[in-house]
Amino acid sequence: MKRKSFSRALLAAVLSASTVFCTYAAAQALEAGEIANEQMVVLYEQGAIGKNVWVLDSRPAGKYMTGHIPGALSLPLDVMKKDASSVDKLAIPKTDKTVFYCAGRECTLSVDAAEIFKKMGYTDVWVYRNGVPGWNQKAQPLLAGEPFIKKGNLVLLDTAPGKDTVAVASNKVVQLGLDDLKGSKGHDALAKLSKNAPIVVLDRGDMGAVNAVLEDLREQDFRRLAYFPLSAWKGALAAAPTLTQVTWAPVYGPGQVSPKAFEEAVASGKFILDVRPAQDFARGHFKGAANIPIEEMEVRFAQVPKDVPVFVNCATGAKSQKTYDILGRKGHTNVSYLDAEISCKGEACSIKE
Secondary structure (H helix, E strand, C coil): CHHHHHHHHHHHHHHHHHHHHHHHHHHHCCCCCECCHHHHHHHHHCCCECCCEEEEECCCHHHHHHCECCCCEECCHHHHHHCCHHHHCCCCCCCCEEEEECCCCCCCHHHHHHHHHHHCCCCEEEEECCHHHHHHHCCCCCECCHHHHHHCCCEEEECCCCCCECCCCCCEEEECCHHHHHCHHHHHHCCCCCCCCEEEEEECCCHHHHHHHHHHHHHCCCCEEEEEEHHHCCCCCECCCCCCCCCCCCCCCCCEECHHHHHHHHHCCCEEEECCCHHHHHHECCCCCEECCHHHHHHHHHHCCCCCCEEEECCCCHHHHHHHHHHHHCCCCCEEEECCEEEEEECEEEEEC
8 A cells, every 4th residue: 555655656756847847848948059047057056167167258348247157257259259369268178068148138149159169169069048137037146356346336235244344435335244234224224225236245255144135135126236255355455334324326437328318319219229130120129220230330330320319229238338439439429328238029128227
């Protein structure tokens, strides 16, 4: 009797596992050469990234520094195209597994980079199409780089009150114990903070504490989260300033416009230049936008008017900023660009800063 019960239980378990697997496979609908969220998480949890699996971030270096998959190396697509030695310097064996990612499914930097690697003779090349948004969806930590901590406009959370910490002029530091940060004191301190504010949790050697804070921040709907190891800081430490409440406002670089200003430009019929690939543009774009892929900009720049304001977008901000630079070299002086993630279906587009 016991044997029959055990057999039925085993059969039920097998059927349940089979159902889960089939559901998982159907839900993924992966493209050829694509790695799913769950597979990336397994590689991370196994400690394979940076050891026997090479994960390469195709975004511009500045984006990499604000937060990247731990263990990933920075190899911007435009750098790889200009300088083949940038690949050689990484010394990646041609037969090792390499995985490229960027800012999500709307971003083609990783796809283009993977194709270049294949042409260079690498034989085990994959693309993590979901990229940073997919990583965030699985509630996994992003690692910030020291240059961002030094000069970025961010909020730093430190769970070691009273200890000297990373304090630089461009940042705001909140130093509270773990329970306080997760409780009313921490929530009150961040109550007026924009959900788009970049928040970095300081890692003092306890990733459990870091992940606990990150989980709490996700529950508060903060979107731009990362951590930074104190051991990676090369500058001086100082006492944290006394802060009871933190505010934050974005700082825009030359030519950069806010999502609100870009939406107003679309609504008022300004010249919108979409520099994504033609097939991406065909799937959806801002109303009235013109399409010149950035790969053709050096040849077709004369098609961009000089006598009216021009607003440039891509899928993530990387190509739009580069287009701003290209057009500036060509004598265009009335160009602005959007540095944000966009997603379009038809003419319905959403912007995520």
